[in-house]
Amino acid sequence: MSETLARRYARVRAHTDALAAPLSEADCQVQSMPDASPVKWHLAHVTWFFETFVLEPHEPGFRPFHPAFRVLFNSYYNAVGDKHPRPQRGLVTRPGLAEVRRYRQAVDERIAALLARGARDAALGGVLAPLLELGLQHEQQHQELLLTDLTHLLSLNPLQPAYDDGPGPAPMPAQAAGWIAHDGGLVEIGHDAGAGGFAFDNEGPRHRVFLRPFEIATRPVSNAEWAAFIADGGYRQPRWWLSAGWDWVQAQHIDSPLYWRREHAGDGLDAHSGFGLHGRRALDPHAPVCHVSLYEADAYARWRGARLPTEAEWEHAATTQPAPAQCFGAVWQWTASPYSPYPGYTPWPGAVGEYNGKFMIDQTVLRGSSWATPAGHARASYRNFFPASTRWQFAGLRLARDC
Amino acid sequence: MSETLARRYARVRAHTDALAAPLSEADCQVQSMPDASPVKWHLAHVTWFFETFVLEPHEPGFRPFHPAFRVLFNSYYNAVGDKHPRPQRGLVTRPGLAEVRRYRQAVDERIAALLARGARDAALGGVLAPLLELGLQHEQQHQELLLTDLTHLLSLNPLQPAYDDGPGPAPMPAQAAGWIAHDGGLVEIGHDAGAGGFAFDNEGPRHRVFLRPFEIATRPVSNAEWAAFIADGGYRQPRWWLSAGWDWVQAQHIDSPLYWRREHAGDGLDAHSGFGLHGRRALDPHAPVCHVSLYEADAYARWRGARLPTEAEWEHAATTQPAPAQCFGAVWQWTASPYSPYPGYTPWPGAVGEYNGKFMIDQTVLRGSSWATPAGHARASYRNFFPASTRWQFAGLRLARDC
């Protein structure tokens, strides 16, 4: 098994390198806002995770690659020790990109050697496997974050440069929106620890939830549908908005999804352009709307006479036939559920127990996955979460309603 | 029935006046922070509520007491029109306190006349009754807020003046803490609309929730117990805290409940004093700790190896024999539940529909009631809610744990 794991390790790590390959050292250096991190920091931090949680406890004669990296590339694990302040990640021009790449390579080689030992030592192999898997899942999360953060950075450049000069995704076909009805009742959601497969601690335990009958939309809300909300004055009428959302709209002068820009007069979709890793482009009317906050998603749903699904409804629908389209691989989907512990939730022991539990306040759950989520990383029980005003993630929405 | 309602109206209104009676015009004028309101504003706003939602639609030939009051004393009802910015409430020195008292009296007289008509006109009476009741419940909420806001104002005065020079509450007897076990399962919570009695829209509909077995504490956490948390360094160790809570503790230099002050060296309870409407006093060791935030309540629970109850657990326990002590009349009790709509929740129609629903984001539910809650206002289904960093409310906590 550790042989397979070694190959999986190499593949995931190589994918991270591939994502950063087209970028200059400057592109990798800059932090565009406190919530984002530099690409270089992502490259180093995921490596630090392996060094700290795999090599340090299990490599004989462990010595850190660089003593200062323990602090520099710690994100938020208080149990590990000090950490460099998040808003100052972009100030660290040294180590340079080349040294961070050497860091990645050195850790990769040492992990490979350790895995080889694990292949010969079943006890060690059994300890390493779940830690490696956690590190790889963690790295996959940062693969997506690297792209969200990079999109944000490039969007602030007046030249509106593209990360990828290719043609971009093909236009999506029109698809009528419908509803899928569910009876509700006492259903089970959450990851079943006994069933195998990786899950984060916050996805369990599997537990019973009582649902009322509900309907869920067959697909996410599209750009064209969102443009109708704009045209109807949706961003200017307080009645659709949560109170905090309305304050936010006014204070931030929000009038369309992040990265949309009004190119000429008119309210229609064609009056706007969008920005993404392919640069500034026309918006695809049938693609799911992206880069909206929970506030906007909630207001839109209200305007449509609907609501957002709870995460239990979403998961139940996504795992029941017929499942709705585009649950995965399009956009993350805001739910109506605040991010809270499941009944009986227990964080993992040790420092990795800081992974999820300590963020369970004032965040809202997103479900599914986006086009930028690495293949194989998504699952129905996955709980993504962000504050209600977050817009730089690849997030849209799917409607629900009571029957 | 409207005769009874008239008497109830007079009694509730008189209680508000009695609360403000010991105060000077200056005491009634000042707004100590944006989250608080001046006493004078409370006196006027609750009156505006009756004028706007009872008199304006139902009084023949209605004319406002003063046209500008429509804006000045609107709190947040967008459907009613403009509103004076909340942080500027304390700047309105005119109308003065005497004119606001005339406003109260004039509206009281007109309400009385309208109720007399309602006593003779059953259709009108039937319409008025629920509106009046809502207005009175609203005024009772502001009776408590008036005291929370006043406490905050007086606390900022270096002279630490008392609102009430009396002896204050008698010391509470020591009371051993225990646990009450519950089996859980599929239980019902929420207000049953068919059962009669007033409830806010957010308390319904009554619905089923699946609970795991749990235990709940027989009484709230006391001042003496809290002092042990301080003495153990609870405010200095990140492991007990939510991430946002730890940031808040450090940024705000929090090291004890609001209004506690260290009087001399030492960590014990007797090294601290507290502040309240009786001025600065010694802390009662056996009284429930008060003026803690959700962040602090959550950290304390973790330090004790316990957790906060969910609101469903709290309500189920409070309505099942044997019920825990001090569910009501001591301190509001933080729960683990974010403030979200119940399944099937529908806001009231019209402007009063803005009462609750639009605040359902990034707030946490408190249950029970405090010593400052007016008699008869509390009930088991009541959902109070505040942001996680809130400390100036009369809020403490009760522990729970999994079985």
Next chain:
Amino acid sequence: MSETLARRYARVRAHTDALAAPLSEADCQVQSMPDASPVKWHLAHVTWFFETFVLEPHEPGFRPFHPAFRVLFNSYYNAVGDKHPRPQRGLVTRPGLAEVRRYRQAVDERIAALLARGARDAALGGVLAPLLELGLQHEQQHQELLLTDLTHLLSLNPLQPAYDDGPGPAPMPAQAAGWIAHDGGLVEIGHDAGAGGFAFDNEGPRHRVFLRPFEIATRPVSNAEWAAFIADGGYRQPRWWLSAGWDWVQAQHIDSPLYWRREHAGDGLDAHSGFGLHGRRALDPHAPVCHVSLYEADAYARWRGARLPTEAEWEHAATTQPAPAQCFGAVWQWTASPYSPYPGYTPWPGAVGEYNGKFMIDQTVLRGSSWATPAGHARASYRNFFPASTRWQFAGLRLARDC
């Protein structure tokens, strides 16, 4: 002489009381912004000044009126000890207005008694006279500040209430603007300590300044002239503005003097109204423009192809025949001079040495006096000073230019 001083003391103190007489306790309580102070605080602080600098060192058996007042009503004298934070002055509802009036009365009686001793004891009388005079000059400064702060407070009330319901000042007659030429050369400015008469320490020593030939305007800039600047787009063109001024105009959305409000379409003076102690009124076209910042005054002068006079030019012109009109009693006049010590400047010894010198950075000098300056308080060497963005003072401008 101390007999005369006693009468002067009584007259100045009574004038302060008269200014506050029409106000409610609420009007006297509120602080409308950190730069302003409550009327009640002004009433108490000027009394504290006499108590601290006259009674405390010279009254036999001195005991403070209230020990806490030493801190509560200290403005900024570090040498005296702690001081209550300025932005929190409005939070102190106790002592109430009546107690502050008792404080005033008690100090007045004790000062009277001390002056009576001084009348019999020449040495004491000689010590008291300059201290009393300083206290009275200080109180006169606060008489004007009380009105500037009150105007600001009332301006923020949506009802736009008047302090004085009388007809207000008569319209000013039209007056052609002209220039008065000066040859310059080596001139003397500043207060001559040997010549007698009161002056603050910052007005001396008298010293020589070399001036180039210049011209100064016969009168201040009028409202009608200012309206022409607005109509010409003066607030929208960066070329007239200091860099910091342009940033300020844009960040604060400034487009007219403080308290001006556009009542209907059009750019002319009659499209605007003004606000003052008589409430909201039409603007007098020939009255000096008031409530402009140094940034605005400087931009206006540039737009007119002129400049502001330096304080040396202003003082030289004001003391040379023919002197320009309205040097005093209309509006304070911004100069081109940063507030710096005169050559050879020495602060007064002791705590009163903190009166002026420690503010000599990033402030600009205003000369003359306003309609609100108490009679007898103004003089040609007087140096008023405020930050460049200040608008709530009664400040306008007078033009100058090189020959």
Next chain:
Amino acid sequence: MSETLARRYARVRAHTDALAAPLSEADCQVQSMPDASPVKWHLAHVTWFFETFVLEPHEPGFRPFHPAFRVLFNSYYNAVGDKHPRPQRGLVTRPGLAEVRRYRQAVDERIAALLARGARDAALGGVLAPLLELGLQHEQQHQELLLTDLTHLLSLNPLQPAYDDGPGPAPMPAQAAGWIAHDGGLVEIGHDAGAGGFAFDNEGPRHRVFLRPFEIATRPVSNAEWAAFIADGGYRQPRWWLSAGWDWVQAQHIDSPLYWRREHAGDGLDAHSGFGLHGRRALDPHAPVCHVSLYEADAYARWRGARLPTEAEWEHAATTQPAPAQCFGAVWQWTASPYSPYPGYTPWPGAVGEYNGKFMIDQTVLRGSSWATPAGHARASYRNFFPASTRWQFAGLRLARDC
């Protein structure tokens, strides 16, 4: 003459490149605070200056190197058009460093060609010479700023990296401090336009100033002398400080010059280290103290019973025999003079008139030059200026006092 100018142009431009040569693309990219600029931006902006003010009006068939650079690399010239917001300079990762170097090279070639034309066309040559000289003086200013900004960036890196790994400057010899007396009287300062040589517009016109007798220190204040101020509690006693300075000390928790770090207990100089382009090092006791604000310089002078010189005193002393030591090439020296226009000052016509005049508010003049000022750039009439809280410049102080 233009031949010489061409060589001078090449030399100055090459020096800029040499300063940036040891840096990585990441080092050149990052903006460490809004007041600082990225090295890459400096490289591009000084080039933009030549392109905009020399090539655009004078090169036949001028076409911009890149149309977007007109906005991207404009610093503050409103007359030129829009400008990229200063705090966002560090976000522009594209153009990359290589393209900015191509930009420099392209402009250099076109300037060389234009100069060759100027050598054959006397009229053109006469027009080009002063513009080129202005551009070179401008570039020299940015050579120093590049080093100040880079020092700030590297100082924020926890690794405290060095720009230059060499041994650093040799220790300075101890040098007794003395005073040089001046009689004052009517003296002349400022640049004499008729005397030839380059000067910025703010250095003229030459004009008469009346000075009282004064003494000026023979050398700047040293690190060892500054350490005595720290040891005497200078940063903790309000009496030495301007009011705004004391607020600043407390709000920013200032207790030593920027980049000083306390390495172990004790107050002496050897308890501290300093940071600079050679990394973190011991402080040289006899070197001039550097990286202090005007607030600190002023407080120190008061503590010494002295004051800062006015700029007129400084310039008069620097140009009169015997001149004090280290007027140039050590540290910029704060003066007591706010930055104001000289009598008769006229900005240059056109867009370059925005160079100096519009900053004449709330800044204080520094005189002399620092070790980082390019050779040949300093002169006695030079007026550098920064806000009073500025610390990242290479600024110290020299004392003066009244006779």
